[in-house]
Amino acid sequence: MPFRAILFDIGDTLWHSQNAPPPATFRRLAGERVEAELRKLGIEGADAGLIAQTAWGSLEQAMKRARATDLVEPDYADVCRDALLRHGLKLTREQAGALLDATYVSGVEGGKAVYPDAVTTLEALRARGFRLGIVTNRAFGGTRFRDDLRDAGLDIGWDAEAVSVEAGFLKPHPALFEAALCALDVAAGEALMVGNSLLEDIAGAQAVGMKAAWRRSPPDADGVTPDYTFDEVGELLALPALTRSAG
Ligand SMILES: [Mg+2]
Structure with a gap:
């Protein structure tokens, strides 16, 4: 089934702690x-x-x-x-x-930095017709998270935002992925999950019937085989399955 939507993890997939203070x-x-x-x-x-x-x-x-x-x-x-x-x-x-x-320390204060190719990649994927969503584990949702997204330049007008503390479940619980799929009105087979955690992002998405692309990171689970693997987000643009959306 061709992809219509792409779901993204945030931490260590689109942004990371670059200059975290002590x-x-x-x-x-x-x-x-x-x-x-x-x-x-x-x-x-x-x-x-x-x-x-x-x-x-x-x-x-x-x-x-x-x-x-x-x-x-x-x-x-x-x-x-x-x-x-x-x-x-x-x-x-x-x-x-x-x-x-x-007690919340913002992304800016915590030295969070967006990966250099993240925003241009998201924009290019959107231009190809993909609907874009977030599936993230966060203990602080609401404006705390949205302000951080904005400060990082990641407020791209997401089509769906599944935030664990708002949805009530943490990845890899199926309910968080299903919340995003439901908001996007796409079937699991029509969405690709992109993330850096084998346990939370890859295994979690595959368990609900999605394909998953792994940003290569120190492995946090055994026996999980991503459908795609990459090192930089921009490489997603070269995946034949992401040439253009099925609409
Ligand atoms: Mg992550």
């Missing part, structure tokens, strides 16, 4: 923002650095657990509230969510 800078930024948020919430006498670290740690731990088990996105505000309660801070779910959100 962890201490992330901690400082998160601490400062949590401190401001605590003031806004009228919470006094709390250790902002410890709260930032606890909030962020709870998110990472919950995501790790989800990745190792059912691939259902945790309710991070809930997780954060419970973790802070163990430190003696009694908050509502909304307050905990606001503190967690305050």
Whole structure:
């Protein structure tokens, strides 16, 4: 079946951490923002650095657990509230969510850089008639993610955006791929998934009946065979299967 749509992973496929500051800078930024948020919430006498670290740690731990088990996105505000309660801070779910959100360090601050050929490749694929979508695992969706996309120059007017924290499932759960296919109104066999993770992108897409192109990276799974393999995104333009869209 000819392809009509192409779905992209983002991290290490279209952008990467090129000039990431040291962890201490992330901690400082998160601490400062949590401190401001605590003031806004009228919470006094709390250790902002410890709260930032606890909030962020709870998110990472919950995501790790989800990745190792059912691939259902945790309710991070809930997780954060419970973790802070163990430190003696009694908050509502909304307050905990606001503190967690305050720990976010943007793509620009985190040194995220788009690969040089990413945008031109996406534009060329679109000019060939392909519908383009995102399938990404992100703990922060909404404007956090869209602002990062815009700052990176990747706000190309995607035809579908399947973001794990918004859809409720993490790749390689079939539901995240199916959400994108549904939004694009294409069958699995009409879409190509492009990503750098054998486990999340390649095996995940193949499990729902899609073909998958792997951006060669340190392998994170055994026994997964991509349908296509490339090193630079621009190489996609030379794939005979992507010469033009079936419309
Ligand atoms: Mg990736």
